[in-house]
Amino acid sequence: MVQLALPPNARIDKSAGKHYPAPSGARRVRTFRIYRFDPASGQRPRIDRYDLDMEQCGPMVLDALLKIKNEVDATLSLRRSCREGICGSCAMNINGVNTLACTRACEDLGGGDVSIYPLPHMPVVKDLVTDLTTFYAQYAAIKPWLQTRTPAPPDRERLQSKHEQQRIDRPSACILCACCSTSCPSYWWNSERYLGPAALLAAYRWIVDSRDEALGERLDALEDPFRLYRCHTIMNCAEACPKDLNPARAIGAIKQMLADRQH
């Protein structure tokens, strides 16, 4: 059935949010409105407001979050690791856009409050930490490894021309942060059956790899009204990608290949 109302634990309790004022003497105050939810508590999610002195805070949104966690409220949960945009751990929704907290500068967010939510439409483990189990399973489902029948040359690597390498160069740069998939409405409504832009970009990366010998099998596995064809070229994926990749174009190329082998 079409679900019109959100379940209670997806509705924010507007009366429950806490406010943490900036320390006295703060000169450049900015408010961070952060989604807080602990499923184990039995309480509905709330928005806590943290006022930070930006003179005493690093430039990136992740710096602000870590300042809050270290100095203001240690109960805030978030994932982070590399703090330089290569691990994909700190993907979250900042001012309505999925991106990495470590590479998004507070100054680039314009003026006003900064709203921070977990990645949309994913089960929340706690606060800004979402459950990405299905997302990772979808990546595993496209068999993200080289498949060959020809044995590798005994004395060297499998060779690839410069041009052939260039075809996989960009799609290989995906860090699996899930910003694209969780920004895609098609993925929201059918996240179990639609593979989503990230997994399809990964599939494309192996489809166009000149060394791979499983192109037919890879296309066979994607030839499905839900796995692939839920993409309606909404393009949120390309808009969201913090690595400036274009999953939508990769999906379009896969659809073109499937059409080409029909005639």
Add this chain to the structure above:
Amino acid sequence: MTLRSPLGRVLNHGAAHGGVSHWIVERVTALALAPLAIWLLVTLLALPVLDHATLSIWVATGWNPVWLALLVLLASWHSWLGVQMVVEDYVHGLTKTLTLLVSTCVHALLALSGVYAILHIVFAGTA
């Protein structure tokens, strides 16, 4: 609550090996509908008056009934495919199956009654 592995859930029944012709036909019908829609608009606007008698004669004139029937069939086909996509996006379970059945019946009815109306005007005059 399921103890099935995440990969097992995602792989599920495997690929249905469908969707390609749906994707192609969606585009081909759209391409064909564009000139037909322009033809309809231009020729209708070129008529001196848009009353019942004029239109009845217009429908039965020359190749008009052929283009009109083509337009009705292609529009129904295209709409059927489009509605199916929307339903599959938003509706789940048994409701989805029932909605798709109803949509199919409505579109078949639209296409057939449209073509029947054109044939009726051509061969039996206006109703």
